[in-house]
Amino acid sequence: xxxxxxxxxxxxxxxxxxxASKSGHPIPDIERHRLQGxxxxxxxxGLCNRSELNTIMENTYIRIxxxxxxxxxxxxxxxxxxxxxxxxxxxxxxFTRRS
Numbered sequence: 001x002x003x004x005x006x007x008x009x010x011x012x013x014x015x016x017x018x019x020a021s022k023s024g025h026p027i028p029d030i031e032r033h034r035l036q037g038x039x040x041x042x043x044x045x046g047l048c049n050r051s052e053l054n055t056i057m058e059n060t061y062i063r064i065x066x067x068x069x070x071x072x073x074x075x076x077x078x079x080x081x082x083x084x085x086x087x088x089x090x091x092x093x094x095f096t097r098r099s
Contacts, residue, residue, distance in 0.1 A: 006047040011056050013038065018064040 013035050017027050042048045061069050 001047070003047045006042050007052070007056065010039065010042065010048070010053065011060055014057055014060040015064065018061055022064055 017031065017035060020027055039053050042053070043050060058069060061072075065072055067075070
């Protein structure tokens, strides 16, 4: 494995993950962990550094989503369920609420 082949594979894996995410399919934990391990191995073997990987990730993300990761985070709606659910009834112990 040489540096160029490794970086091409990194881009391919990011492309696969981002396209799946864009189509509404969450990336399975096992695939996310494999990608993270692959990236760490590349850094460990000296094929790349974190800055290069971040650049590839950002460029691939922009190519797939037509906006940066930061722009997408800002435009993503906050989950309404966490804002409107009132959990205050659980502030008292369950045995107190039964009586």
